[in-house]
Amino acid sequence: MEICVLASGSSGNCFYIEKNNNAILIDAGISTKQIVNRLFSIGKNPLNVKGIFITHEHSDHIKGADVFARKFKIPIFxxxxxxxxxxxxxxxDFINKIRNNETVNFCGMDIESFSKSHRAVDPVSFNIYDKKKISIMTDIGYACQNVVDNVGNSDLLCLESNYDPEMLKNGGYPHFLKKWIESDIGHLSNGDSAKCVFENSSSKLKYLVLSHLSKNNNHPDVAMRSFQLLKKKNSFPKIFVSERERPTAIFKI
Ligand SMILES: [Zn+2]
Ligand SMILES: [Zn+2]
Structure with a gap:
């Protein structure tokens, strides 16, 4: 499989996962034009994309889905x-229902949805299986057992590292928003994310892509610093930071 994070953060999220030139998007939270441009910029044809899987209803995860699905005549799940x-x-006609905790085979990949803790009606994360396992887990208030289990046996992990607690505390967000972000149905801090990987990852984990970084309450260097503790482990993954404005490298697993 190949995976590229086309965009990640509160301004829009979109993950591209491909097997043998057939691909899915996990979320389409940037415009269709941006998705198309970013796919071309990594040498991928948008016609490869055969379906869009949605994690939850927040606009940074869905705002490009309507136009993209109709333009390319592909299903949304x-x-x-x-x-x-x-x-x-x-x-x-383009909308397809999946169950929370269901695995569907699509484009030759098994795509599994599972619950997460976030303030949305029925938020899910996704695992994508071929011979290897990719887990995409963002917008999580805390590392629940599902997060812990998947950190433990994935080959490639896109894991939320949303905020630095000091930056959030000293920043300009209103009090209620700070409280929500910190809560169990908000977002995962750099420290909690790093601790979860430190305590639970195995030697299987080859790539860790820090995802959904806050624009105002985080910085890639600050997030990366939190993950330095992984170097204390015998084996640790290569760590990358996904960005709002440009795609990551293409990871092959
Ligand atoms: Zn989000
Ligand atoms: Zn959200």
Whole structure:
């Protein structure tokens, strides 16, 4: 499989996963134009994309889905509650229901949804399996057992590292927003994310892509510093930071 994080952060999230020239998107939270441009910039044809899987209804995860699905005539997959909570696509024919905790085979890959803790109607994360396992887990208030289990046996992990607690505390967000971000249904801090990987990752983990960094309450260097503790382990992954404005490298596993 190949994976590229086309965009990640509160301004939009989109993950591209491909097997044998057939691909899916996990979330389409940037515009169709941006998705197309970024795919071309990494040498990929948007026509490779055969389906979009949605994690939850927040706009930074869905705002490009409607236009992209209709333009390329491809299905959008989401749980029933998520479908009912937002306008995923103006043509209902493109909307497909999946269950939370279901595995569907699509493009020759097994795509598994599972619950996460976040303030949304039915938020899910996804595992993508071929011979190897990719886990994409962002927008998580805390590292619940599902997160712990998948950190333990994935080959490539895109894991939220949303905020630095000091930057959040000293920043300009209103009090209620700070409280929500820190809560169990908000986002995962750099320190909690690093601790989770330190305590639970195995020698299987080859790549760790820090994801959904806050623009205002984090910085790639600050996030990376938190993960230095992984060097105390016997084996540790290569660590990358995904960005808002440009795609990551293409990771092959
Ligand atoms: Zn988000
Ligand atoms: Zn969210």
């Amino acid at each position: 989401a749980t029933g509650k998520t479908i009912d909570s937002c306008n995923l696509c103006s043509n209902e």
